[in-house]
Amino acid sequence: RSGGRDRSPQPPVGRMSSLTVNTGRAAALSLSSAPASPLLESYHGTYQNCSPMPSPLLLASTHPSELPRVIDALSPLSDGEGDGTRLSRRARFHDAVDIASRLAQALKGTHKPDVGPLIEILPSLSHEQVMELRAEYKLIVKTGADRKGVNIAKHIRARLKDEDPLLMKACYAVALGKWESEAYWANFWYQGDKTRRELLIESLMGRTNEEVRRIKDAFSDKKYDNSLTKCMKTELKEDKFKKAVLMVLDERRMEEYDYEGRRLPLDYKLIDQDVADLYKAVKSDKGGETLMISIVVQRSDGHLRAVLKEYEHQYRSNFARDALKKSNNLVGEVLAHILNGVINRPVRDALLLQHAITASRKDPLRKELLISRLVRYHWDSFHMQDVKRAYRERYGQDLQDAVREATGGQLGLFCSELCIARMPNEIRRMDSR
Numbered sequence: 248r249s250g251g252r253d254r255s256p257q258p259p260v261g262r263m264s265s266l267t268v269n270t271g272r273a274a275a276l277s278l279s280s281a282p283a284s285p286l287l288e289s290y291h292g293t294y295q296n297c298s299p300m301p302s303p304l305l306l307a308s309t310h311p312s313e314l315p316r317v318i319d320a321l322s323p324l325s326d327g328e329g330d331g332t333r334l335s336r337r338a339r340f341h342d343a344v345d346i347a348s349r350l351a352q353a354l355k356g357t358h359k360p361d362v363g364p365l366i367e368i369l370p371s372l373s374h375e376q377v378m379e380l381r382a383e384y385k386l387i388v389k390t391g392a393d394r395k396g397v398n399i400a401k402h403i404r405a406r407l408k409d410e411d412p413l414l415m416k417a418c419y420a421v422a423l424g425k426w427e428s429e430a431y432w433a434n435f436w437y438q439g440d441k442t443r444r445e446l447l448i449e450s451l452m453g454r455t456n457e458e459v460r461r462i463k464d465a466f467s468d469k470k471y472d473n474s475l476t477k478c479m480k481t482e483l484k485e486d487k488f489k490k491a492v493l494m495v496l497d498e499r500r501m502e503e504y505d506y507e508g509r510r511l512p513l514d515y516k517l518i519d520q521d522v523a524d525l526y527k528a529v530k531s532d533k534g535g536e537t538l539m540i541s542i543v544v545q546r547s548d549g550h551l552r553a554v555l556k557e558y559e560h561q562y563r564s565n566f567a568r569d570a571l572k573k574s575n576n577l578v579g580e581v582l583a584h585i586l587n588g589v590i591n592r593p594v595r596d597a598l599l600l601q602h603a604i605t606a607s608r609k610d611p612l613r614k615e616l617l618i619s620r621l622v623r624y625h626w627d628s629f630h631m632q633d634v635k636r637a638y639r640e641r642y643g644q645d646l647q648d649a650v651r652e653a654t655g656g657q658l659g660l661f662c663s664e665l666c667i668a669r670m671p672n673e674i675r676r677m678d679s680r
Contacts, residue, residue, distance in 0.1 A: 343376065347383035350399065355388075360406045362657055365418050370664035374425035374626055381422070413614055414658045417665075420622045426465035430475060432619050433462070444577060446619055447492070449599075452544070453585040456498040463496065488577060491540045501547040513553055521546065522557045529569045536578045539570055543582050551589045593633035594641070596624055600634070601642055604653040614654065621650070621665040628668035635666065 346368055353361040372380065385396025400422035407415035420428040433450040451459065466475035476496045483489040504510055521542050528535030543551065558566045567586040571579040587595040603617035624631050638646040647666045651659040
């Protein structure tokens with residue numbers, strides 16, 4: 248419509264990530280000399296709309312996986328998942344051949360596809376099971392004279408894009424798997440409304456080097472030699488945000504563990520230096536964003552957790568809130584996302600879901616945020632359980648109910664299914680005999 252925002256982009260039919268933005272910028276700049284835009288532009292993002300996070304002093308010096316249970320005295324979930332209106336789900340053994348056959352039957356032909364099996368099956372699969380499904384689907388479903396195996400994600404896109412675009416995006420993202428879906432979301436926002444930078448931030452920021460490596464390996468686009476780094480270097484304009492993204496893609500984040508899985512000791516001298524530098528950056532009249540980005544993006548969760556505690560101990564102030572107050576723009580969003588994850592990842596993600604639920608009621612385009620966040624969290628069943636606990640404690644409602652009410656229809660059913668924690672693979676899996 249005239250004067251309106253761009254239509255929401257559709258996942259590509261061909262190569263998954265052939266997404267471009269022509270900026271006319273090619274010169275390389277150092278982080279400190281990069282232009283301020285968009286980090287200094289006004290950006291009313293997720294964290295300007297959200298309530299404050301807990302104080303870092305509430306943190307315990309424990310393994311990050313134990314933190315949610317140490318920090319929050321949250322009421323336990325009920326044993327039951329439903330109220331009679333949800334889909335009936337039963338624990339079933341995983342059989343990739345049977346599942347691929349059922350989905351092939353649901354998607355075949357040119358008539359309206361049967362989305363029931365998609366809603367029932369896709370949200371319940373782990374990443375490994377999705378990869379098995381994709382391999383089996385190519386063996387079962389062929390196309391063309393050379394009988395080439397069909398990519399189920401692309402088949403879903405082709406069959407659902409006109410029937411139900413939002414349901415298609417949710418199914419498509421799950422069918423891509425854990426890492427390829429993140430590569431997709433990392434590029435997705437460029438194609439439509441340019442205010443959806445959360446999609447890029449949440450796909451990459453706060454990741455371990457190993458996670459970033461997997462996302463990069465899953466990226467596929469011949470135009471950029473299948474390199475997400477080359478894509479970002481080419482398509483992002485030269486500014487501090489681009490430098491922050493490339494810093495992540497360079498896998499330069501401090502490691503939490505050594506190669507044998509042992510926790511690395513904290514560098515307390517560096518912690519003290521970072522605390523002093525961050526306080527100086529926050530209090531400076533001009534600038535400071537470059538230094539904050541360099542520290543927050545490149546330090547490990549354990550290191551940042553110690554920095555936050557020491558910062559509050561010395562200055563009686565919460566650095567995460569100070570940073571967002573100083574940089575009420577995109578740099579504040581980047582820092583807030585990483586630091587809030589360090590403080591309490593389940594509470595942060597519950598907050599992000601509530602933000603997306605509220606925003607999607609006012610703006611249908613924001614349903615993409617809700618889809619991306621649910622798909623991301625559902626891969627880790629234990630984390631999803633923690634998110635559900637945090638959501639119920641903060642908002643007094645079951646996450647599934649809130650998601651279904653905000654989305655409605657078949658998309659609502661699919662998204663509410665994403666909220667159900669799956670059984671461990673070793674319990675549900677049945678090897679073919």
